[in-house]
Amino acid sequence: MASWPAHLFLLFLCLVLLAARATPQSTLPPSVDSADRWVRPRCQSKCGNVSIPYPFGIDDGCFRTGFEINCTNGTAYLGLNLNLSSNMEVVDIQLLQGTLGVNNDIARDCYNSTDRSQSSHNETLINILGLKNYKFSSDQNRFVAVGCDALGYVWSQSEDFWTGCMSFWTNASLVPNDTCSGIGCCTALIPIDLRNFSLLVESYYNHSFCMDTPCSYAFLADLSKLNFNLSNLTEYTSREKAPATLDWVITKQTCEEAKGNDGFACVSPNSYCLNSTNGPGYLCNCSKGFLGNPYLNDSNGCSDLFAKSDQTSTSAQLFLRHVSNGAIIERGAILALAHGAGFSLFFLIAIVSWLYWIYKKRELGELKQHFFEKNGGSLRQDIRLFSSEELEAASDNYNQSRILGEGGTGTVYRGVLPNQNAIAIKKAKISNDEAEV
Numbered sequence: 001m002a003s004w005p006a007h008l009f010l011l012f013l014c015l016v017l018l019a020a021r022a023t024p025q026s027t028l029p030p031s032v033d034s035a036d037r038w039v040r041p042r043c044q045s046k047c048g049n050v051s052i053p054y055p056f057g058i059d060d061g062c063f064r065t066g067f068e069i070n071c072t073n074g075t076a077y078l079g080l081n082l083n084l085s086s087n088m089e090v091v092d093i094q095l096l097q098g099t100l101g102v103n104n105d106i107a108r109d110c111y112n113s114t115d116r117s118q119s120s121h122n123e124t125l126i127n128i129l130g131l132k133n134y135k136f137s138s139d140q141n142r143f144v145a146v147g148c149d150a151l152g153y154v155w156s157q158s159e160d161f162w163t164g165c166m167s168f169w170t171n172a173s174l175v176p177n178d179t180c181s182g183i184g185c186c187t188a189l190i191p192i193d194l195r196n197f198s199l200l201v202e203s204y205y206n207h208s209f210c211m212d213t214p215c216s217y218a219f220l221a222d223l224s225k226l227n228f229n230l231s232n233l234t235e236y237t238s239r240e241k242a243p244a245t246l247d248w249v250i251t252k253q254t255c256e257e258a259k260g261n262d263g264f265a266c267v268s269p270n271s272y273c274l275n276s277t278n279g280p281g282y283l284c285n286c287s288k289g290f291l292g293n294p295y296l297n298d299s300n301g302c303s304d305l306f307a308k309s310d311q312t313s314t315s316a317q318l319f320l321r322h323v324s325n326g327a328i329i330e331r332g333a334i335l336a337l338a339h340g341a342g343f344s345l346f347f348l349i350a351i352v353s354w355l356y357w358i359y360k361k362r363e364l365g366e367l368k369q370h371f372f373e374k375n376g377g378s379l380r381q382d383i384r385l386f387s388s389e390e391l392e393a394a395s396d397n398y399n400q401s402r403i404l405g406e407g408g409t410g411t412v413y414r415g416v417l418p419n420q421n422a423i424a425i426k427k428a429k430i431s432n433d434e435a436e437v
Contacts, residue, residue, distance in 0.1 A: 037300045038095065038293045047071035053095045055250070055265065055295050064250070064265070064295070066133040078102070078131055088128070091243065095293065098276070098283040099137060100248055101222070103241035107199040109150070110215040111207045124199045126220070127157070133248050136194040138278055140222045140245040142187040143199075144180065146236065147216025148172075149207045153200040154190065154220070163188045164200075167216075170209045177229035185228040190220065193279035220244045249281025258282055268294045268301030391415065395425050 038053035039045045043062035045052060047069060057063025058071045069090065070077040076090040078100075092101040109122040128134055145152025145165050153164035165186035169175060175184035201218035213233045219242040226243075250265040251258060255273035258264050266273045266284035271294030273282050284294035286302035293300050386394075394415030395402050402413045410428035417423060 038296075039300075040296070041298075044071070047076040047090075048074035050076045050090055050092060052076070053093060053293060056093055066131075067248075078128075078134070088246075089241070096285055098248055099140070100134070100246045101225075102244055102246055104220055104244035105199075106217055106219040106236065106240060106242050107152075107201050108215055108217050108236070109147070109201045109203055111203065111211075112214075122201050124218075125157075125197075126199065127196045128246075129196050131195075132252075133250070133281075134195070134246045135192075135248075135279055136190065136220060137222070137245045137247045138190055138192045138194065140224065141190060141220050142180075142223050143190055143218070144185065144187050144221050144226065144242070145201060145216065145218045146185050146228065146232065147201070147203075148184070148210035148213045148233075149203045149205055150186075150216035150218070151202045151204060152186070152188075152216075152218035153202075154188070154197055154218070155200075156191075156194070157196045157198065161191055163190075168204065172210075172213075172230060175230055178227060180223070180226060180228045184230065184233075187223070247276065247278040249276045249279075249283060251282070252280045253282060254280065255282045265295055267297040268292065269297075270302035270304075390417075391425055394423065398425075398427060 036045045044058045055064035055067045088102040105124045107124040143154040150167045155162040165188045167186045199218045217236050221242045222245040270287045270290040290302040292302040395413040404412045413425045415423045415425045
């Protein structure tokens, strides 16, 4: 039992070392962090705060056809001609997810408080047919109508679908915040491959019952970026755009159709092709265990996550990352997580060891008390208790020459204490896994 504290000390030392090694480093290799590694050589990698990974690009020779980005005064727009109605402001590009965040037009229906006449245009046309590689994401976007007296519609210009929702209230206290559940804010699903449609918002009662909020609004929005509450109603008065998400594809071909063509986009040796889930088209991604731009066939293409790590790098510096907004974002340290698991395991072992040591120590104490009472110790107040080491020394390690007698329950030895007092020591025979002296 005396060795348990030493074991605990060693375990504690292991825990400290593991914790020190599992702490992620704050500085990352520049080659991993830089957005430049996701573009073609000598190409502009950012427009304002938006990273522009290939196949997107700004300058000639830096983009694939159909992925032109117009960078004007630090703002990124889809397409090269800003006079086209289809151009949209780009707020982020997610390369491996095949999505692109944009700011989208809002339809509004407002009324004057005096004569309740309509004071704004309530229909908006959105047409991105000129941007052949893009469509509104049916997974992430919803049609949204907001207002106290709102009836919103969305329909395609070919009129092959028409849908919408309504929102009405006369008591603002009934409107739940942080949710678009139908009161104050309602939603409707949109179809796949949506590219040319109109938004319309109307009023049942010209806002007669809620003139403190005289406007209603209709738009397409990414639900993950929509956080509705009553304060939004006043914010939308001056707000012209809503955040939406576009899905994009390389071409309208499937992977099987595109692989035989010279223009096949998945050029990195460690990449693969996947079909779009929002209409026809395909995208590229890096194979499992590889990281980079699958559309580039150079050092910035898909490379082994661990191949470039040298012997001077600690294991906690080997990070698994993915591309978001065209830049690298830390997702976690693989080996740091493994060390974290090891830390937890050693911590568990230390706790279990400590509890076991406490249990055995208590068990030994209870066993001693049991034998003490069994031999009448509780009846005499002047009895002295001897340790096993003292008894062994007094009996010369239970020397056979010291035996005074032997019976069915044990052997009696003659003992001599350091003060030369003679004592009788009875050593019981082992019975039922127990022994007593």
